[in-house]
Amino acid sequence: MTEPGELEMSRRCLIASGTAGAIVSGAGRAIAQPAPAAPDAAMPVTFDVNGTQQRLSLDPRTTLLDALREHLHLTGTKKGCDHGQCGACTVIVDGMRINSCLTLAVMHEGSRITTVEGLGTAESPHPMQAAFVKHDGFQCGYCTPGQICSAVAVLDEIKRGIPSHASASLTEAPQVTNAEMRERMSGNICRCGAYSNILDAMAEIAGRDA
Amino acid sequence: MKSFTYERATSAPDAASKAVSIPGAKFIAGGTNLLDLMKLEIEAPRHLIDVNGLGFDKIEDTADGGLRIGALVNNTALAADARVRRSYGVLSRALLAGASGQLRNKATTAGNLLQRTRCPYFYDTNQPCNKRQPGSGCAAIGGFSRQLAVIGSSEACIATHPSDMAVAMRVLDATVETVNAQGQARNIPIAEFHRLPEATPHIETTLAPGELITAVTLPAPAGGQHLYRKVRDRASYAFALISVAAVIQPDGTGRVAVGGVAHKPWRIDEADAQLPRGAKAVAERLFTGARPTPENGFKVPLAERALASVIHEARAS
Numbered sequence: 037m038t039e040p041g042e043l044e045m046s047r048r049c050l051i052a053s054g055t056a057g058a059i060v061s062g063a064g065r066a067i068a069q070p071a072p073a074a075p076d077a078a079m080p081v082t083f084d085v086n087g088t089q090q091r092l093s094l095d096p097r098t099t100l101l102d103a104l105r106e107h108l109h110l111t112g113t114k115k116g117c118d119h120g121q122c123g124a125c126t127v128i129v130d131g132m133r134i135n136s137c138l139t140l141a142v143m144h145e146g147s148r149i150t151t152v153e154g155l156g157t158a159e160s161p162h163p164m165q166a167a168f169v170k171h172d173g174f175q176c177g178y179c180t181p182g183q184i185c186s187a188v189a190v191l192d193e194i195k196r197g198i199p200s201h202a203s204a205s206l207t208e209a210p211q212v213t214n215a216e217m218r219e220r221m222s223g224n225i226c227r228c229g230a231y232s233n234i235l236d237a238m239a240e241i242a243g244r245d246a
Numbered sequence: 247m248k249s250f251t252y253e254r255a256t257s258a259p260d261a262a263s264k265a266v267s268i269p270g271a272k273f274i275a276g277g278t279n280l281l282d283l284m285k286l287e288i289e290a291p292r293h294l295i296d297v298n299g300l301g302f303d304k305i306e307d308t309a310d311g312g313l314r315i316g317a318l319v320n321n322t323a324l325a326a327d328a329r330v331r332r333s334y335g336v337l338s339r340a341l342l343a344g345a346s347g348q349l350r351n352k353a354t355t356a357g358n359l360l361q362r363t364r365c366p367y368f369y370d371t372n373q374p375c376n377k378r379q380p381g382s383g384c385a386a387i388g389g390f391s392r393q394l395a396v397i398g399s400s401e402a403c404i405a406t407h408p409s410d411m412a413v414a415m416r417v418l419d420a421t422v423e424t425v426n427a428q429g430q431a432r433n434i435p436i437a438e439f440h441r442l443p444e445a446t447p448h449i450e451t452t453l454a455p456g457e458l459i460t461a462v463t464l465p466a467p468a469g470g471q472h473l474y475r476k477v478r479d480r481a482s483y484a485f486a487l488i489s490v491a492a493v494i495q496p497d498g499t500g501r502v503a504v505g506g507v508a509h510k511p512w513r514i515d516e517a518d519a520q521l522p523r524g525a526k527a528v529a530e531r532l533f534t535g536a537r538p539t540p541e542n543g544f545k546v547p548l549a550e551r552a553l554a555s556v557i558h559e560a561r562a563s
């Protein structure tokens with residue numbers, strides 16, 4: 037960790053996390069915050085993740101993202117920015133996609149959470165996962181779990197008639213167009229620029245050509 | 247993030263009274279602004295009161311033909327509500343122009359109104375900022391100010407209010423309903439809700455300590471064309487440089503509020519009255535007394551042109 041860029045990045049994360057331990061031992065690992073809770077500060081929370089009931093005892097500072105990754109070891113969901121700016125941490129909670137980095141795990145008592153691991157498996161992928169593979173919807177793959185969770189939720193949002201900034205009319209049901217899908221996927225950033233292939237994958241699942 | 251204790255509120259008056267009696271207590275709703283700022287230790291509450299379970303997640307018709315929007319209604323649900331889409335289109339449009347799909351699913355009506363500025367120096371804890379640390383100075387004055395206010399600013403702060411939704415609420419004459427620590431309710435007209443920075447930029451609204459927002463009400467529909475035009479550095483998922491919310495009647499009268507130019511949604515009654523005379527007349531009145539910085543002077547003509555485009559669109563449809 038001697039590249040100037042990395043050092044600067046570490047300093048920012050250090051400030052953000054308030055825990056030095058994560059930085060020191062963090063080479064190659066997502067930087068978790070906060071450090072494991074002191075037992076007296078921990079709070080119980082129970083939620084369903086991918087069909088399994090999970091009961092955790094967590095420092096209230098633990099984000100849903102860190103609970104999934106660091107406590108449940110579901111490392112499919114990624115930490116990109118940790119500030120709601122990139123979408124890598126997108127999961128589906130009670131049917132709605134959200135940024136798991138900007139919510140506390142203890143706020144999700146009783147929630148039903150679906151992560152990329154819960155959509156499908158390598159043997160039996162979700163159709164959207166299969167379409168991402170078929171259309172080369174990724175390069176490095178870091179943003180991909182968030183992209184896939186978002187893509188699944190976006191098609192559902194269009195189906196449920198939720199309008200978007202790209203909808204020409206507020207009173208008519210939105211259609212699955214490229215413009216609609218692009219606008220609705222804007223909360224998922226891909227630094228490899230796989231956008232057009234992601235759109236192809238989504239269009240296939242939506243049943244139309246991009 | 248500094249450590250804190252956490253509880254789920256059981257009633258609105260209880261939440262409000264605890265917010266006053268427990269040192270360093272703060273409400274949390276969607277958490278999309280508060281947690282962002284807590285990670286940077288710009289906010290460091292010692293106790294969080296989660297208001298999500300209070301049942302304020304409904305949109306109801308009011309007796310006078312308007313709508314009462316629960317404080318916890320999320321931005322997606324509000325933008326998608328059939329009544330809002332039909333009769334308060336400017337509000338749907340403003341919401342849908344903000345943030346991302348994921349964020350709108352979490353962001354709440356009250357939290358959106360209370361989101362804090364995006365001034366880059368407010369976010370940089372190495373810089374002086376009167377809003378973050380009262381009395382420390384303002385690094386934005388004389389700094390990079392392209393995104394900051396052109397009017398209503400002070401010697402202490404030139405930040406803008408970043409919300410899109412609030413600009414639509416201002417043009418719709420919304421009212422903010424609250425309950426305080428004593429259990430008393432009050433109604434605050436949106437025009438009096440956000441403050442100008444003056445000498446105390448850290449005090450952003452007229453809410454009393456611990457006062458909890460329970461709902462935002464809209465008067466009966468105003469009719470007319472509802473338009474929201476947001477100008478930003480990228481086509482989606484970016485805060486406004488400027489935005490224009492307008493309700494324009496067939497006879498050319500109407501109302502207009504501008505976002506991205508001041509510490510609050512910017513609306514002037516006399517500027518509304520100029521609408522039939524066109525964008526130039528409206529902008530002249532809206533920006534009387536403007537004090538742009540050398541970097542953000544472009545916002546004044548940009549707002550006028552956005553307004554011209556909105557008026558043109560209203561006439562064409």
Ligand SMILES: Cc1cc2nc3c(=O)[nH]c(=O)nc-3n(C[C@H](O)[C@H](O)[C@H](O)COP(=O)(O)OP(=O)(O)OC[C@H]3O[C@@H](n4cnc5c(N)ncnc54)[C@H](O)[C@@H]3O)c2cc1C
Nearest residue numbers: 120275276277278279280344345353354357358409410459
């Ligand atoms: C990457 C990113 C991009 C964004 N882009 C945009 C954009 O383009 N346009 C835009 O308008 N917004 C944008 N936002 C901001 C977003 O709209 C706000 O974060 C959101 O609306 C805040 O709502 P919340 O419910 O999550 O608030 P919280 O974070 O839960 O709370 C915010 C504040 O409100 C207080 N509060 C919450 N509820 C109540 C209540 N009932 N009574 C009293 N006080 C209360 C809290 O104590 C806190 O101080 C963006 C955010 C991010 C992270």
Ligand code: SF4
Nearest residue numbers: 365375376384403404
């Ligand atoms: S403009 Fe306001 S928010 Fe920005 S640095 Fe100055 S005081 Fe802080």
Ligand code: FES
Nearest residue numbers: 116117118123137
């Ligand atoms: S990690 Fe959550 S949005 Fe980037």
Ligand code: FES
Nearest residue numbers: 175177226227228
């Ligand atoms: S595939 Fe590399 S960031 Fe998207």
